[in-house]
Amino acid sequence: MCGIVGYIGSRQAAPILLDGLGKLEYRGYDSAGIAVHSGDKINMVKSKGRLKVLEELTHNGSTLWGTSGIGHTRWATHGSPTDQNAHPHFNKNNSIVVVHNGIIENYLKLKIKLEKKGYEFISETDTEVIAHLLDYYYKGNPLQAVTKIMHRMEGSYALGIIFSDHPDELYAVRKDSPLIAGNAEGGNIVASDVPAVLKYTRNVYFVENEEIVRMTRDKMEFFTADEEPVEKEPVEIKWDINAAEKGGYEHFMLKEMYEQPKAITDTFSPRLRERDIVIEELNMSDQDITSIEKIMIVACGSAYHAGVTSKYVFEGLARIPVEVDLASEFRYRNPILQDGTLVIIISQSGETADSLAALRKARELGAKVLGIVNVVGSSIAREADSVMYTWAGPEIAVATTKAYSAQLIALYLLAMKFAYVRGELKDSELAGMTEDLRALPSQVEMLLNNKNRIQRFANRYLAAKDVFFMGRGIDYAISLEGSLKLKEISYIHSEAYAAGELKHGTISLIEEGTLVASVLTQKELYKKMISNMVEVRTRGAFVLAVTNEGNTEVERAADYVIYIPETNKYFANSLAIIPLQLFGYYIAIGRGCDVDKPRNLAKSVTVE
Secondary structure (H helix, E strand, O other): OOEEEEEEEOOOHHHHHHHHHHHOHHHOOOEEEEEEEOOOOEEEEEEEOOHHHHHHHOOOOOOOOOOEEEEEEEOOOOOOOOOOOOOOEEOOOOOEEEEEEEEEOOHHHHHHHHHHOOOOOOOOOOHHHHHHHHHHHOOOOHHHHHHHHHOOOOEEEEEEEEEOOOOOOEEEEEEOOOOEEEEEOOEEEEEOOHHHOOOOOOEEEEOOOOEEEEEOOOOEEEEEOOOOEEOOOOEEOOOOHHHHOOOOOOOHHHHHHHOHHHHHHHHHHHHEEOOEEOOHHHOOOHHHHHOOOEEEEEEOHHHHHHHHHHHHHHHHHOOOOEEEEEHHHHOOOOOOOOOOEEEEEEEOOOOOHHHHHHHHHHHHOOOEEEEEEOOOOOHHHHHOOEEEEOOOOOOOOOOOOHHHHHHHHHHHHHHHHHHHHOOOOOHHHHHHHHHHHHHHHHHHHHHHOOHHHHHHHHHHHOOOOEEEEEEOOHHHHHHHHHHHHHHHHHOOEEEEEEHHHHHHOHHHHOOOOOEEEEEEOOHHHHHHHHHHHHHHHOOOOEEEEEEEOOOHHHHHOOOEEEEEOOOOHHHHHHHHHHHHHHHHHHHHHHOOOOOOOOOOOOOOOOOO
16 A cells, blocks of 8 residues: 655656656555655656656656655555545645654544644554654754654554755665665665565665664664664565566556466476475474374465465365454454464565454464465565465456465465375375476467457447356355455445355345356366356346356356366465456456456555
8 A cells, every 4th residue: 555665866756656656556546746856956756646747747857856755655644535635744844844654543632732732643544643743853963863763653663754854864764564674786675565666776685673764875784662773684576677677568557467387387387396395494394294183274365265275185185173353353353362273364465464463463472373475575574484385476467366366376286285295195195296387388379369259249238237256165255355346346245154154144245147157176066066056047147157167067057168277176266366367357457447456455465
């Protein structure tokens, strides 16, 4: 959510800020602004709407002269999207300027205190409180003022700050909201995420929680909230910069769908050895694995759906009981974490606010935590006891595709590893599953190449108002993700149901012409699912079926059938989700939606 870029150096700052913010558009925003120190004063331009508005107002940054500045893309929380509420925000005499990602939870209390001291507010945001609070505590020492406000603010924040009377310094602060800093040619740069800095540097510092960065043109220093110096080592980012570009595709989402075969291969291939699965960064011994008595999987959104799939895989293969929980629920209830419980936190960014809070809660309760993340050096990767990386590369589109597919592969490997170590999987069974795993990339590619057929079908349902997905077992988990893909990018109301729940209320929603997508990949459940399909079809539903090759019996209960190649039953999600991703994509395109930046959504949810 939101995006921060800051630069100080020998080059003009405004074009660099605009370029960096452009690389962060995928995070979601509804207004943008930049502030640049001219040497004499701080000049600011901000506006609601897309970055192109800001580019036009500043002639691509050429009208704002200065070699230090901060920029921001805002996703509205406190106050509607307006020019006044857009960041950056000034103090009362325009001598301090601030950009902010996150939420200040005690801002009303602070605002009332500041108003009593004569401060006036012109916006509805919590961020303006920070600017005035800095003004109140600033006595000529910027670092001291920053540490004082850190001790008084509650909530999450990543801040970029410039003080008018310190034109050669830029400050950045982090608490529970991601921030990186890097040494760029001729200066230094700070940002919310890696894509914003890749053009300028590949060596970045991951700012830890409650750390402060003070940067000048040729120096970067880190401090604690008590002003103690911190020594840090940079991390090399190995992403190909082209991975964050569209590469000729119309949308990032389509490009990333086509990158799924590579993401799947990159996630499993380094880990498959002759008769073993080796996950080098896992840091779990065979004894650690055999001592697991229960697994709790905690995640949000699509990562949660990957967790629901893996419940069936872990319980079926490794015979370990699994509980799957939404991170936002886990963190606010009182979970029972007995000895032998392994908590698995799944997050693409490794910075998801609820998931990170759930990790910390689990560790407070004494549980071992394994993080499955896509970003090396992210907060979840650093704070978990063990980590397993998904090698999907940068994912820009808000609606996840390749990161989700990579998460599935990581969970398959983990379940296979656990099952083998615990004696639940024989050598021959492991070899067979490994062979099926290696076949997935080519099978996914084949399904992607069938996109024209799915597009033609999608074009028939552009005016749909309600779509229902249903399945049993793993197919229910597939339905959850298929439904989410459709609703988040096309804005069509869509729900997924366990098919056995039809008679418990859901079937009352079926009427003439309702589209029902039915997933049938589990052979032992074919007959039950066909019965459910007949139930909805006789009530006027149009039934789309996604099933395995050879299951021609489904044609008597469905109006349209998409066949997927045969694979191990536990891997079915990796194939069945592909046509559902394409279906959602083409529905959204046909309706004129912005599939890469759907309304009201952000890529990385770093606030509650």
